Amino acid sequence: MIKKLQTVHLRKWKMVGVFLVIQFVFFGCRTNPPEPQVHAPGQDVQPSSIKKSDLAGTWEYRDENGAYCLTLNREGHGGYEWQGGRLLTTKLDNGRWQGKWYQTQNDREGEFDLRLSSSGKLAEGRWWYTRIEDNHSPTQSGGRFSLVQMPCSPQVERSLPSNPLAENSRHSQSSATFAAPE
Template identity: 50%
Template sequence: MTHHPLSLLSLALSLVLVQACSHTPRPHEAVWVEPAVGEISLHRGENAVLAGEWEYEEGGMVVPLKLDRFGNGSYDFKDGRFRTDVLSDHRWAGAWAQQENDREGGFEITLSPDFSEGDGRWWYTRIEEDHAPTKAGGRFHVVKVQSMAEHHPGPAEHVPQ
């Protein structure tokens, strides 16, 4: 039995299309991708800058962020997640997602010279089924929170009793 070259080409194209379509995310699926441990390529000295607790301040609301040494973590508001993609010089950028209200977006922060705070802006990349939202984002401020455990007074420092 001989096959016509055109029918073999049609069959091959059909298989490619079926395979391509099977890997396309469904509209209701979130596109958030959790980074693998160690995937973010930050310099060792910069890792410590992001690790710990930060306070996100916007319009009078303060939300604590808990970040690992790669700048990835979570926050309680709307079951939020926070991912760092870039930390270069004093520019910090990445993505956020909120499970509870089915939204995702990006952010960019300019950090202070000592990396203790910064001003940023955020935007939407997805709101529920809308993958090209036009709704405006906002501006915010972040501050690194230092716990008492991080500061132990030396013998020359006076500690009030």
């Protein structure tokens, strides 16, 4: 009787283990980076004042590698020239701007999480990869960046790398996924 009870107990724990393994496989072990806490001093976010339509226009993307242009529509969706890039806003709530980015020419995609200033003209935060080619659980980290809503100048457009060798060395550690290579 004790042996039968031990067998039933062992089966129960095996089923729990199988369930946990399935959960890890199905949902993955990754987590999104923590919510960024960056915004300009003295600028508190006004939760109800910023709408997706306020995102429409030209934005300058800035990171440690340079500055690049992207243009968004009234839904907060748009494109940029680098690697056939697209940006999709998925959520805008209480000054927090979240979305996804895609680059068809280098087969990468990821997500971003930003904090908007109270004016809605400056956003700062992080980006990360969700897929690099066939790898749907990439370990490469993303980076920090900012967006400023403003007209893009020819100087900004020229800051895009023109030499493929320079692209690989210039952006090998951390890069701008909205407009720069990985």
